[in-house]
Structures are given as structure tokens and as C-alpha cells.
Amino acid sequence: MMNDYRDSGSSERLDLQTLSAYVDGELPDAAHAAVGAELERDPESMARVGDWRAQKAALKALFGDVGNEAPSVVVLRRPHSRMHRMAVAAGWLFVGVAVGTIAGNLVPRALRSAHEPPTFARRADIAYAVYAPEVRHPVEVGAQDEAHLASWLSKRLGRSLSIPSLQEYGYTLVGGRLLPGDSGPAAQFMYESRQGARLTLYVAAIPTDETAFRLLRDGDRRTFYWVSDHFGYALSGAISEEKLRSIAVDVCSELGGRPESWSESSSDSSR
Missing domain, CATH: 3.30.200.100 (MucB/RseB, C-terminal domain)
Structure with missing residues (x-):
């Protein structure tokens, strides 16, 4: 039943844990299909899925395919409060700033291409x-x-x-x-x-x-x-x-x- 995939704090949206598992391809085939059908009726959750997929694609484009290596970013699933959601958003902001800072600091200017x-x-x-x-x-x-x-x-x-x-x-x-x-x-x-x-x-x-x-x-x-x-x-x-x-x-x-x-x-x- 689709109620199994709803956030306990909302009767309108799919819960974040299920959405994250859906994006990562971790749901059984039947559940994946059920969530996909439900997303057609839930524009907000569909937009969230689109944002997460874009983040994954951007990270893959920046760092390539890491294969079976341990993930460098941990996604916190099923945040039950506004504070948790704010923490997740702050975490993504930190990752973006950290990546830019580390990349800039680790590569000496003298070693960078003249046609960077x-x-x-x-x-x-x-x-x-x-x-x-x-x-x-x-x-x-x-x-x-x-x-x-x-x-x-x-x-x-x-x-x-x-x-x-x-x-x-x-x-x-x-x-x-x-x-x-x-x-x-x-x-x-x-x-x-x-x-x-x-x-x-x-x-x-x-x-x-x-x-x-x-x-x-x-x-x-x-x-x-x-x-x-x-x-x-x-x-x-x-x-x-x-x-x-x-x-x-x-x-x-x-x-x-x-x-x-x-x-x-x-x-x-x-x-």
C-alpha cells in the first residue's frame, strides 16, 4: 500500500527515506514502480527527486566514478524535524564550499596549465x-x-x-x-x-x-x-x-x- 511510503508527518508527500532509496535504486522492483507512479501525482516530491539526481550527476561529473570505494558524502535519511532538514541543507553547502577550497589549495598555481x-x-x-x-x-x-x-x-x-x-x-x-x-x-x-x-x-x-x-x-x-x-x-x-x-x-x-x-x-x- 502506498501509505507505507508516506512521511509520518505528512499525508501529502512521500517520505525522504523512500525517495532517497528510489533515487539510489535500492527499492525492490515492485516498490520502485509503485513509488514512480506515486511521483506522477506528487510534483513536490518529483522536484526533490530531480534535484537529488542533478546533485549525483554533478558529483559524478566532478569526481568521476569511484566504483566500490567508500562514499565521501553521507546522506542522512528520514529527517523528522525542521532542524534536521536545515542540517542536511547546510551539509550540502559545506560540501560545495569545501570542494572548491580544497581543489584551489591543493594545486599550486605554478603547476596549473597556462590555458586553464x-x-x-x-x-x-x-x-x-x-x-x-x-x-x-x-x-x-x-x-x-x-x-x-x-x-x-x-x-x-x-x-x-x-x-x-x-x-x-x-x-x-x-x-x-x-x-x-x-x-x-x-x-x-x-x-x-x-x-x-x-x-x-x-x-x-x-x-x-x-x-x-x-x-x-x-x-x-x-x-x-x-x-x-x-x-x-x-x-x-x-x-x-x-x-x-x-x-x-x-x-x-x-x-x-x-x-x-x-x-x-x-x-x-x-x-
Whole structure:
């Protein structure tokens, strides 16, 4: 009975222990299917599941697959009070701050690559890793509302944005979403091929204005990024570098950039 999966403090939502087990794939098949059906009628719990899956994807993208190693993050299940929920939220904030601090302190500046990717390129790479695999909610606004999507994100970023067409490369627009940038909002547009492969274009305002065209590698993901008129652009995908570069050149040109100023061989950074 579905009452077995309800939080004792609420008759409206699935309990956190069950949701966590559902996300981690720890429920028996019948229970997993029952919870999935219940989530269809519980938008709040569905949103929570989506957030947890995004956190897992982001951590995997940052640290890779740890296999059978002991987990470095402990998830506290079934918090019964507001204080427990606040503690869990504070724990996630601490993890985020700690990861950034440790990563920055452990790597001496002298040993860092001369072409270390800027923050916006790293954000674009992680955003692709988090949202490209998403099945139910890959975007906030779908392609059917393209005009609204362009208007909304243009207003939030403070600049008129156009959404490039990638039809000639076999990719159609899925939609887009608003994301946090380095010092303000950023936009992500997602495209998909008939085979289900996805590309994302990340756009954010940045303080510098160089014209370098560079490549960030991270596992099987590739991100070509560049800066034009104080805006950073990053095209990410898990396709060949040659094809992704060709698309990036056309996207840059369509958005008013000057790809002819790039050298034939772009610099790259690997992570």
C-alpha cells in the first residue's frame, strides 16, 4: 500500500527515506514502480527527486566514478524535524564550499596549465553533464515556446539573445533554461539529434573580452569556448572534436563573433 511510503508527518508527500532509496535504486522492483507512479501525482516530491539526481550527476561529473570505494558524502535519511532538514541543507553547502577550497589549495598555481579553462567554461561543462542525460526535465522552456524562451533569457542576461539553428548538422532545439553564472544569470540552450545525442550552448556575461577559441576535454565530453563582446560562449557535447569545432565556428559567426580571427589549431585543456 502506498501509505507505507508516506512521511509520518505528512499525508501529502512521500517520505525522504523512500525517495532517497528510489533515487539510489535500492527499492525492490515492485516498490520502485509503485513509488514512480506515486511521483506522477506528487510534483513536490518529483522536484526533490530531480534535484537529488542533478546533485549525483554533478558529483559524478566532478569526481568521476569511484566504483566500490567508500562514499565521501553521507546522506542522512528520514529527517523528522525542521532542524534536521536545515542540517542536511547546510551539509550540502559545506560540501560545495569545501570542494572548491580544497581543489584551489591543493594545486599550486605554478603547476596549473597556462590555458586553464575560465570558470564559465567549467560551468558549461558541468551543466552539460547534469542536464544532457535528463529524460523528463532537460529544459525549463521547450522549443515550442522558442520566442518566449529567447525573450525571457534576453531579459535576464541583459542582452538580446538569438538562438542559433543547428538543423544543417542534424540537431533540433529542445529548449533552454536559466542557470547561475559567475556573477549573474547564465543561459543554456539544448539541442538533440535524431539518434538522441545532445549538445548544449552556454551563454554568460564575463568581465574579460579576449577572442581566444579553446577546447576543454573532460572524459568523453568536449567543450569549445570563446569570448565575444564581454560574453562567454561554450558549446558542449560528446561528439568528435572535428564536428563540434565545425558547429562552434558556425555558431560563433551566427552570433556576431569573428571565427576568422582564431588560429587554425585551438589551444586545449584537459581535466
